[in-house]
Amino acid sequence: MKCAHCGAEVSDREEICTLCGKLAKVTGETPEPDISTPAPSPVTGSDEGAAFCSECKKYVYLDSSGCCYQGHPVSSMSSQGSQLPDQVPRESMYANNSGLSAGSSLPAELKGINWGAFLLTWIWGIGNRVWLSFLVFIPGGNYVMPWVLLIKGNEWAWKNRHWRSVQEFRKVQRKWALVGIIVTVVLIVLACSLYFVLASAGVFSQHGQAGGAQVS
16 A cells, blocks of 8 residues: 555555655544645745735735735735635736836726826826926927826836835825816916906007007
8 A cells, every 4th residue: 555645655564654654544534744845835926925815805916015916915824715826817916016117017907097197297207207298398299298198197107116006006196186186277267367467457458459550
């Protein structure tokens, strides 16, 4: 027969395996774990480890602070749930790969428009390290780039700056959008106020009279 622990060939008359020194035949007892072979480690696909996140309900890559891509603190020794690591689809695991330029991929939940990039353009670009936003200073770029940033802002910001989590990214981009809306409203109010002040002073009518006199 074969040893229940190491698989070595053992005589039927022998109770103790001569190779590993354990009971060769198990009779209703749970065999002791063989510590000579290390247990399989969780699935990894990068320099970061992976563990089961109880919040995300899936295996996720962990960043250097021990958090998943959603920012949930995850213990590397956390429960593996009902799925073994080798049964977890790769596409269900997310790595926080922000700030890696071409090596970064925008998480699906961050795809969408970025109003902060649209309204603040190069100012937003400085804060998010998106230097392409300075193309607004090129003739014609001031018309095109705001719309490009509106569509590509999230992707470029994720690729050009490291973010601790998706939640942090969303929080910061909401603040940029809020600041952009406030600045836009203030500029509109100031422009309207200036127009009414000049109109009340008769500046526009004086220019019209002067122009009419020259024509006559």
